[in-house]
Amino acid sequence: MTQPAAPGLPSxxxxxxxxxLQQDGRVVATELAQTLGVSEDSIRRDLRELASSGVCQxxxxxxxxxxxxxxxxxxxxxxxxxxxARLAAAAVQxxxxxxxxxxxxxxxxxxxxxxxxxxxxLTIATNAIPIAAALLGRTALEVLVVGGRMDHxxxxxxxxxxxxxxxxxxxxVCFLGTCSLDIELGVGTTLSEEAALKRELVxxxxxxxxxVTNEKLDTASPFSVxxxxxxxxxxxxxxxxxxxxQRLRDCGVPVLxxxx
Amino acid sequence: MTQPAAPGLPSxxxxxxxxxLQQDGRVVATELAQTLGVSEDSIRRDLRELASSGVCQxxxxxxxxxxxxxxxxxxxxxxxxxxxARLAAAAVQxxxxxxxxxxxxxxxxxxxxxxxxxxxxLTIATNAIPIAAALLGRTALEVLVVGGRMDHxxxxxxxxxxxxxxxxxxxxVCFLGTCSLDIELGVGTTLSEEAALKRELVxxxxxxxxxVTNEKLDTASPFSVxxxxxxxxxxxxxxxxxxxxQRLRDCGVPVLxxxx
DNA sequence: GATAATCTGGCATCATTGTGCATAACCACG
DNA sequence: CGTGGTTATGCACAATGATGCCAGATTATC
Numbered sequence: 001m002t003q004p005a006a007p008g009l010p011s012x013x014x015x016x017x018x019x020x021l022q023q024d025g026r027v028v029a030t031e032l033a034q035t036l037g038v039s040e041d042s043i044r045r046d047l048r049e050l051a052s053s054g055v056c057q058x059x060x061x062x063x064x065x066x067x068x069x070x071x072x073x074x075x076x077x078x079x080x081x082x083x084x085a086r087l088a089a090a091a092v093q094x095x096x097x098x099x100x101x102x103x104x105x106x107x108x109x110x111x112x113x114x115x116x117x118x119x120x121x122l123t124i125a126t127n128a129i130p131i132a133a134a135l136l137g138r139t140a141l142e143v144l145v146v147g148g149r150m151d152h153x154x155x156x157x158x159x160x161x162x163x164x165x166x167x168x169x170x171x172x173v174c175f176l177g178t179c180s181l182d183i184e185l186g187v188g189t190t191l192s193e194e195a196a197l198k199r200e201l202v203x204x205x206x207x208x209x210x211x212v213t214n215e216k217l218d219t220a221s222p223f224s225v226x227x228x229x230x231x232x233x234x235x236x237x238x239x240x241x242x243x244x245x246q247r248l249r250d251c252g253v254p255v256l257x258x259x260x
Numbered sequence: 261m262t263q264p265a266a267p268g269l270p271s272x273x274x275x276x277x278x279x280x281l282q283q284d285g286r287v288v289a290t291e292l293a294q295t296l297g298v299s300e301d302s303i304r305r306d307l308r309e310l311a312s313s314g315v316c317q318x319x320x321x322x323x324x325x326x327x328x329x330x331x332x333x334x335x336x337x338x339x340x341x342x343x344x345a346r347l348a349a350a351a352v353q354x355x356x357x358x359x360x361x362x363x364x365x366x367x368x369x370x371x372x373x374x375x376x377x378x379x380x381x382l383t384i385a386t387n388a389i390p391i392a393a394a395l396l397g398r399t400a401l402e403v404l405v406v407g408g409r410m411d412h413x414x415x416x417x418x419x420x421x422x423x424x425x426x427x428x429x430x431x432x433v434c435f436l437g438t439c440s441l442d443i444e445l446g447v448g449t450t451l452s453e454e455a456a457l458k459r460e461l462v463x464x465x466x467x468x469x470x471x472v473t474n475e476k477l478d479t480a481s482p483f484s485v486x487x488x489x490x491x492x493x494x495x496x497x498x499x500x501x502x503x504x505x506q507r508l509r510d511c512g513v514p515v516l517x518x519x520x
Numbered sequence: 521g522a523t524a525a526t527c528t529g530g531c532a533t534c535a536t537t538g539t540g541c542a543t544a545a546c547c548a549c550g
Numbered sequence: 551c552g553t554g555g556t557t558a559t560g561c562a563c564a565a566t567g568a569t570g571c572c573a574g575a576t577t578a579t580c
Binding site for chain 2: 567568569570571576577578
Binding site for chain 2: 026028059060061062064114129130132133135136137138139142143144145146147148149150152155157161162165
């Protein structure tokens with residue numbers, strides 16, 4: 001166990017909390033306050049700050065570690081379900097009857113698929129298996145599945161075959177799954193093949209919509225997918241940090257806020 | 261078994277319940293209350309919340325895990341699940357490491373997908389979305405998804421695009437989903453498009469394996485898929501009617517019986 | 521149909537949380 | 551050395567969340 005710093009620079013304390021989060025996966029506020037010899041208020045402030053940076057997720061009584069890029073798809077899709085569902089509820093308001101919509105892989109897009117109103121006639125294309133599974137039985141929807149080799153990390157098809165399939169599509173709207181969003185660096189993702197597929201998607205879609213949860217704002221990933229200029233519409237959480245939100249608005253991209 | 265947290269963040273409790281659901285498929289409220297050291301009321305509240313998130317389905321006395329997809333396909337797949345699982349357990353004994361296997365759509369084939377032993381390296385192609393979803397995360401398996409228009413009745417992709425995809429494959433073994441089997445009429449199915457796809461599948465596969473539950477024996481369907489001569493291997497239930505079984509053996513097709 | 525177990529919703533109670541405010545430490549600058 | 555500003559911290563208080571208990575309704579089981 002790491003020794004808590006006795007005089008304790010605030011940043012040291014947060015480093016210690018990060019360590020504990022990585023080590024145990026979760027922390028308890030009261031226990032941290034006692035261990036570090038500060039009031040629970042300070043701990044709460046730290047946790048709030050770490051949560052807004054995307055390091056952890058705040059829960060009643062403490063916090064649990066956030067692992068944005070690790071873990072398999074089914075784990076990720078259980079995190080932040082409520083927040084992603086709210087984002088999805090806002091996003092589906094952008095849909096119009098008869099549109100041809102592409103739903104990229106990603107846990108947020110899975111929530112969007114679930115949030116599509118019953119009876120709204122759409123044609124939906126996707127390379128994500130869980131999304132196709134969620135739309136199975138929704139007879140009002142014409143569903144096209146992009147074939148190819150399935151990537152277990154992404155939860156969707158990838159590879160040259162999938163790329164070729166996508167090139168034959170001309171979606172009206174594409175909901176792009178996002179790993180990170182930064183104003184200068186644009187949209188990024190963790191896998192090179194995934195990035196290539198998403199770039200093709202952006203190239204062929206009339207509109208590109210991006211749904212981004214708070215922890216992904218102002219972060220970067222190894223592979224670039226699109227620049228801010230390629231984005232037609234942003235959907236963000238209402239409690240996103242105001243200055244980040246303002247800077248995104250200043251880019252000229254329409255922003256839709258998901259009511260919290 | 262995961263150890264329940266002693267101080268117990270509320271979110272940890274729900275995570276524990278999720279784990280138990282995934283592990284055992286069902287949970288009992290009274291047992292959970294005792295294990296976690298909280299009142300049954302809290303457990304019931306948790307289960308209600310998890311149910312509203314779609315994680316589980318509430319039943320009298322506890323909850324059962326929800327399979328992600330709903331609709332007519334999953335209804336079918338819940339019928340005779342035990343019998344189909346036994347059939348599947350026998351069928352996977354036919355698999356050899358490194359084989360290229362095609363799993364056609366159908367609830368029996370979904371059970372086969374679930375019954376594939378962990379660590380057995382295979383390449384699996386499928387046009388069935390629930391099967392692809394079931395294989396997601398099984399990293400020992402290379403999974404190829406056949407793209408195309410998804411048919412909500414079948415639960416898989418169909419159409420000309422899927423046909424073309426299939427023509428590029430040369431599976432070692434194909435597990436053919438079956439609606440009916442009759443010695444004179446061969447294998448049949450209810451939809452013409454489905455039949456066309458299955459015919460293509462039979463044409464391109466080295467071996468064709470048929471898993472058939474008792475109620476499908478000696479029945480016919482509108483559209484013909486294959487003759488008895490096209491079948492390489494049958495997998496039947498051990499308690500099939502002896503005279504039907506004997507007549508199938510007489511056709512010269514090897515028969516594997518699933519122990520009941 | 522009777523009985524026992526379980527479920528739902530309301531309520532009281534306690535813990536946790538966010539916010540405003542005051543205090544103290546620290547830093548830069550004249 | 552003094553001063554104004556910033557930051558971190560702790561405390562008080564109101565709001566929210568979680569929990570257990572209870573009464574009435576519902577459901578399983580005999």
